[in-house]
Amino acid sequence: MSDEIRELSATVRSHLKKITRSSGLPDTEESFQKMVAVWLEKKKMFEGQIRALDMEEVDSFSKDDPRGALLLSYSGSLISLGTLSPGGRRVEYASISLRADVPHLAVTEGSALAADIRIDSEAEFSSGKVRSTSSLLKIAVCGTEVSPEEQEKRIREATIFLTNGFVKINRTVLSTGADLPDQFTSQAIIAYLARKNGLTQKQARQITSDYLTMIESGMILGERVPLGKIGRLFLKKRPPRKARVVVNPATGKEITVPARPEEAVPKISFSRSMKERARQVEMG
Numbered sequence: 001m002s003d004e005i006r007e008l009s010a011t012v013r014s015h016l017k018k019i020t021r022s023s024g025l026p027d028t029e030e031s032f033q034k035m036v037a038v039w040l041e042k043k044k045m046f047e048g049q050i051r052a053l054d055m056e057e058v059d060s061f062s063k064d065d066p067r068g069a070l071l072l073s074y075s076g077s078l079i080s081l082g083t084l085s086p087g088g089r090r091v092e093y094a095s096i097s098l099r100a101d102v103p104h105l106a107v108t109e110g111s112a113l114a115a116d117i118r119i120d121s122e123a124e125f126s127s128g129k130v131r132s133t134s135s136l137l138k139i140a141v142c143g144t145e146v147s148p149e150e151q152e153k154r155i156r157e158a159t160i161f162l163t164n165g166f167v168k169i170n171r172t173v174l175s176t177g178a179d180l181p182d183q184f185t186s187q188a189i190i191a192y193l194a195r196k197n198g199l200t201q202k203q204a205r206q207i208t209s210d211y212l213t214m215i216e217s218g219m220i221l222g223e224r225v226p227l228g229k230i231g232r233l234f235l236k237k238r239p240p241r242k243a244r245v246v247v248n249p250a251t252g253k254e255i256t257v258p259a260r261p262e263e264a265v266p267k268i269s270f271s272r273s274m275k276e277r278a279r280q281v282e283m284g
Helices: 003-007 010-022 029-052 148-174 186-197 201-220 272-279
Strands: 056-058 069-073 078-081 089-094 105-111 136-141 231-238 244-247 254-257 263-270
Touching: 010 029, 029 069, 029 136, 029 148, 069 148, 078 148, 089 148, 105 186, 148 186, 186 201, 201 231, 263 272
Parallel strands: none
Antiparallel strands: 056 136, 069 078, 069 136, 078 089, 089 105, 231 263, 244 254
């Protein structure tokens, strides 16, 4: 038994063994160790994301707490709770994807917690496709001083990042001998946005196309177009260049590089937050 597995509680080990058997993977010790590795990577990613968004971990959460929350279950599933409104909460459940007994992505508007929740216990909901979860490993919330609007923004950002991050982690387990589609293609992104927002793929594709056209139009018209937290897109004037003679390093022969007129070129200015997030990435 590896040191990582020894560090897990007996309850978590038992739960992960059950998931391994229901995942479609061979019921072997090797499959179990792969499942543990996936679980630990998800735990690490969850912890990193809530730190980046200035959220805090708590041991319990009241069903009447007006704040939103992020939940990570023993099985590695992600549950996002929207802030409490008169109509209830938006609840989004993203499963581990390796399991065959739970939906991959389920969204319910106007749901509610059936009871207070705490770590090491299940979360239960009043309505929706998913009425309960496996026991909770982590609960994360924003501080009480954070506005509902900002909470919703942070939770949606975390949900999108972690949902897609968890899928990428899952692929490390399923990569051997599996015919897996690419995750970040236009088609995959459209399908994800449609499921997440209750749209048809045709509607999601049209909205995305219109958004990209607006960005392109603004840039061509000379505006500095905001790309949210990514940065800004704009045109920059590139000065003319005279013709010149250079040496081809491959052949050693002189070649003439033709003159180039003044022209506009597209540029992107990345935001400070995007640069900071990039610096935190561990390059493999």
